[in-house]
Amino acid sequence: QQQVKQSPQSLIVQKGGISIINCAYENTAFDYFPWYQQFPGKGPALLIAIRPDVSEKKEGRFTISFNKSAKQFSLHIMDSQPGDSATYFCAASMYGGSQGNLIFGKGTKLSVKP
Amino acid sequence: KAGVTQTPRYLIKTRGQQVTLSCSPISGHRSVSWYQQTPGQGLQFLFEYFSETQRNKGNFPGRFSGRQFSNSRSEMNVSTLELGDSALYLCASSFADTGGEKLFFGSGTQLSVL
Numbered sequence: 001q002q003q004v005k006q007s008p009q010s011l012i013v014q015k016g017g018i019s020i021i022n023c024a025y026e027n028t029a030f031d032y033f034p035w036y037q038q039f040p041g042k043g044p045a046l047l048i049a050i051r052p053d054v055s056e057k058k059e060g061r062f063t064i065s066f067n068k069s070a071k072q073f074s075l076h077i078m079d080s081q082p083g084d085s086a087t088y089f090c091a092a093s094m095y096g097g098s099q100g101n102l103i104f105g106k107g108t109k110l111s112v113k114p
Numbered sequence: 115k116a117g118v119t120q121t122p123r124y125l126i127k128t129r130g131q132q133v134t135l136s137c138s139p140i141s142g143h144r145s146v147s148w149y150q151q152t153p154g155q156g157l158q159f160l161f162e163y164f165s166e167t168q169r170n171k172g173n174f175p176g177r178f179s180g181r182q183f184s185n186s187r188s189e190m191n192v193s194t195l196e197l198g199d200s201a202l203y204l205c206a207s208s209f210a211d212t213g214g215e216k217l218f219f220g221s222g223t224q225l226s227v228l
Contacts, residue, residue, distance in 0.1 A: 043222055089157060
């Protein structure tokens with residue numbers, strides 16, 4: 001009930017290509033869906049987040065697409081760059097994310113080849 | 115503005131010992147959350163403190179405990195260490211007033227239990 005499933009586990013994309021990472025959730029009480037980026041030796045850093053009342057949110061090269069009926073959301077990275085190589089985590093929480101208790105997916109290791 | 119500071123960066127302990135990890139949140143942040151990160155289980159929520167009170171708790175045994183001080187600094191303690199407690203322990207802070215607040219993560223404490 002609390003699980004967030006993320007795919008793929010790893011992804012290799014050519015520079016300039018589009019990276020797509022997908023997540024699915026079960027609990028319809030979730031109302032906050034962030035994506036985090038983590039580089040080796042560092043903690044995760046928030047990239048972009050969405051609430052279920054919108055179907056898409058874009059910030060620069062990063063876009064979240066949200067499908068409430070399918071209980072799925074995805075991250076699109078346009079014009080992927082070698083500097084985007086990192087591990088990406090989707091997450092979900094209740095209470096608008098106000099209580100710090102995010103449920104994370106298992107992560108996707110992205111490698112962008114020059 | 116200083117980020118979230120976690121000390122120590124690395125720790126090596128033996129089974130049966132106990133350990134205390136420290137976290138200094140960003141100035142002005144009142145919420146501190148703790149997460150355990152392992153290659154197998156990913157990022158898992160331990161607990162969250164807000165204004166010195168534990169507001170939320172994940173599914174971990176009672177050997178894992180924490181507290182928050184009046185200056186918002188937080189500590190977590192793990193007693194009777196087991197091999198499976200080897201992990202990166204991450205602390206995150208936020209204002210946590212209105213929901214959807216950005217969680218700022220520290221770089222973590224890497225705990226190895228031998």
